[in-house]
Amino acid sequence: MSNPNPVLSIQGMSHYFGGLKAVSDFSYDVPEGVIYGLIGPNGSGKTTTFNLVTGIYTPTQGKILFEGDDIVGMKPYKIVQKGIARTFQNLRIFSNLTVIDNIRVARHFTTKSGLFSSFLRLPNFMKEQELVMHETMELIKLMHLEPRANDIAKNLPYGELRRLEVARALATKPKLILLDEPAAGMNPKETEDLMNLVRQVRDEFKVTIFLIEHHMKFVTGICERVKVIDFGETIAEGKPEDVVKDVKVLEAYLGRKAVVC
Amino acid sequence: MDKLKLPKFLIAGAIFYVVVQALILTGILNGYFVVIINRALIFVILAATLNLINGVVGQFSLGHMGFAAVGAYVSGTITTLIFKLSPHVFTDNLIFIAAIILGGVGAAVVGFLIGFPSLRLKGDYLAIMTLGFGEIIRTILNNIAYVGGPRGLLGIPKFSGFTIIFVFTFLTMVLLRNLVQSSHGRAMLSIRDNELASELVGVDTTRYKVLGFVIGAFFAGIAGGLLCHLLQIAHPTQYGFYASSILLIMVYAGGMGSMTGSIIAAFSLTFATEGLRVGIDWLRDTVGIPIGTEWTMVIYALLLIFIMLFKTEGFMGMRESKILIIEEKHV
Numbered sequence: 049m050s051n052p053n054p055v056l057s058i059q060g061m062s063h064y065f066g067g068l069k070a071v072s073d074f075s076y077d078v079p080e081g082v083i084y085g086l087i088g089p090n091g092s093g094k095t096t097t098f099n100l101v102t103g104i105y106t107p108t109q110g111k112i113l114f115e116g117d118d119i120v121g122m123k124p125y126k127i128v129q130k131g132i133a134r135t136f137q138n139l140r141i142f143s144n145l146t147v148i149d150n151i152r153v154a155r156h157f158t159t160k161s162g163l164f165s166s167f168l169r170l171p172n173f174m175k176e177q178e179l180v181m182h183e184t185m186e187l188i189k190l191m192h193l194e195p196r197a198n199d200i201a202k203n204l205p206y207g208e209l210r211r212l213e214v215a216r217a218l219a220t221k222p223k224l225i226l227l228d229e230p231a232a233g234m235n236p237k238e239t240e241d242l243m244n245l246v247r248q249v250r251d252e253f254k255v256t257i258f259l260i261e262h263h264m265k266f267v268t269g270i271c272e273r274v275k276v277i278d279f280g281e282t283i284a285e286g287k288p289e290d291v292v293k294d295v296k297v298l299e300a301y302l303g304r305k306a307v308v309c
Numbered sequence: 310m311d312k313l314k315l316p317k318f319l320i321a322g323a324i325f326y327v328v329v330q331a332l333i334l335t336g337i338l339n340g341y342f343v344v345i346i347n348r349a350l351i352f353v354i355l356a357a358t359l360n361l362i363n364g365v366v367g368q369f370s371l372g373h374m375g376f377a378a379v380g381a382y383v384s385g386t387i388t389t390l391i392f393k394l395s396p397h398v399f400t401d402n403l404i405f406i407a408a409i410i411l412g413g414v415g416a417a418v419v420g421f422l423i424g425f426p427s428l429r430l431k432g433d434y435l436a437i438m439t440l441g442f443g444e445i446i447r448t449i450l451n452n453i454a455y456v457g458g459p460r461g462l463l464g465i466p467k468f469s470g471f472t473i474i475f476v477f478t479f480l481t482m483v484l485l486r487n488l489v490q491s492s493h494g495r496a497m498l499s500i501r502d503n504e505l506a507s508e509l510v511g512v513d514t515t516r517y518k519v520l521g522f523v524i525g526a527f528f529a530g531i532a533g534g535l536l537c538h539l540l541q542i543a544h545p546t547q548y549g550f551y552a553s554s555i556l557l558i559m560v561y562a563g564g565m566g567s568m569t570g571s572i573i574a575a576f577s578l579t580f581a582t583e584g585l586r587v588g589i590d591w592l593r594d595t596v597g598i599p600i601g602t603e604w605t606m607v608i609y610a611l612l613l614i615f616i617m618l619f620k621t622e623g624f625m626g627m628r629e630s631k632i633l634i635i636e637e638k639h640v
Contacts, residue, residue: 128511140506142499153499154510156492166491167484185639220511
């Protein structure tokens with residue numbers, strides 16, 4: 049299926065760590081507005097793919113086009129400013145800041161007040177701060193974090209921190225959000241809530257969602273397209289219900305013998 | 310309605326100023342104590358700005374006094390020169406203030422030159438760079454005959470009085486408070502908490518590390534200018550590693566990232582240093598124990614070890630007094 053408007057288009061991307069091939073000749077498009085899942089066993093190159101797209105690593109070969117512009121070699125913060133936000137597999141929260149401040153930091157680069165007006169708290173600065181606060185509170189409401197708004201982030205339970213990270217990613221006003229194992233460590237009830245939340249985010253913010261997940265129920269329940277990788281190579285791509293039946297996928301997940309029997 | 314309500318920090322500052330001024334005028338505080346208070350106020354600037362670099366941006370600078378030295382020598386040289394040319398100009402405080410600010414600018418320029426290459430590196434490199442920088446500044450000043458060399462820069466006109474030092478300290482603290490509680494300040498705090506995450510919410514981390522460093526250097530330069538116009542001498546040894554490490558102790562004892570903590574620690578440690586000096590003199594002269602004032606450093610080293618072992622977060626932790634918090638409404 050070729051989409052005329054892929055928001056993210058990866059073309060022949062490879063990445064090596066020394067002699068180790070982490071990602072090998074990836075080419076695929078993430079169409080605009082879909083929930084796209086990238087799955088594969090441990091060490092198959094999923095998080096490396098995210099690190100390449102967000103600019104933490106620079107690919108050894110290949111191109112990454114975001115809305116038609118090549119973003120290879122751009123600094124991570126520039127890529128965020130262009131419209132790609134992400135969450136992390138192992139949470140990376142600003143643990144000593146309050147919930148409000150965690151989200152407000154992500155609005156930082158969109159504010160225009162310079163140092164001078166911040167030093168003196170001039171009217172334009174005050175007005176902008178009020179606007180940022182308003183938008184932050186909206187996100188907090190969306191993520192059901194109102195009672196926690198003024199709490200220091202390190203005092204929040206795990207599930208709330210996951211939601212806080214999503215809110216922080218949304219605050220950068222992205223067009224594409226990368227979710228790195230959003231359901232990790234969640235119970236079935238929380239996973240269910242998260243699925244609804246991800247759909248709600250996609251619909252309300254008109255963003256494309258690109259996620260990595262191990263949790264098969266989550267992937268089949270939410271993703272519209274899925275790509276399966278193993279040892280850095282693509283082994284299947286398509287609709288989730290077709291992909292899970294693919295022999296190669298079963299092999300990668302369960303081992304060759306299990307499939308034969 | 311709430312426009313009529315005076316901000317708390319303004320009231321607190323006014324009360325402090327009026328009380329100290331009244332004590333001076335009634336003669337309860339003699340000149341000796343006034344000098345200690347002035348010194349404490351200058352150390353508030355130094356500790357708070359080091360706290361901006363170490364506690365807010367989360368870097369590790371060891372040579373903060375080097376910036377104070379730049380400020381002191383720049384402003385001291387300017388005022389001494391003008392004073393020599395035409396002494397009567399010094400009826401005008403403006404020249405003094407301009408010299409102090411130029412000293413700050415000089416320190417900021419040096420801060421940029423040091424910070425720009427070294428802040429791109431991660432880890433301990435900055436600590437090593439700044440340690441080296443502090444010593445280099447000291448050595449350079451020791452060898453420039455024009456500013457007195459090892460004898461120090463002498464004959465600096467006495468300009469810093471309680472009022473002028475108080476005004477500078479107060480303004481510095483207000484500006485620092487406004488900075489830390491703005492979107493720029495939050496960008497800096499996020500670097501301290503998690504540099505990678507900060508970069509990935511769109512913060513240009515290198516820029517903010519350099520910015521924090523340069524702002525810290527600027528105000529340290531101002532503090533240096535105030536100090537040399539108080540003591541009427543700028544001497545290389547005043548700005549060595551010993552002095553920088555006292556500042557570090559102030560920051561850690563007060564609490565990383567807490568401006569309130571830095572104010573409290575700067576005051577208590579400045580008074581403690583005087584107290585220890587008097588105490589040691591008494592032990593030596595009256596009791597007859599053969600020790601010198603260098604023993605204060607032993608006590609401070611023990612204090613630092615104690616903080617690191619038993620009260621890692623310092624006196625205030627990361628908390629801030631209500632006086633320094635800007636209240637915000639949730640809309």
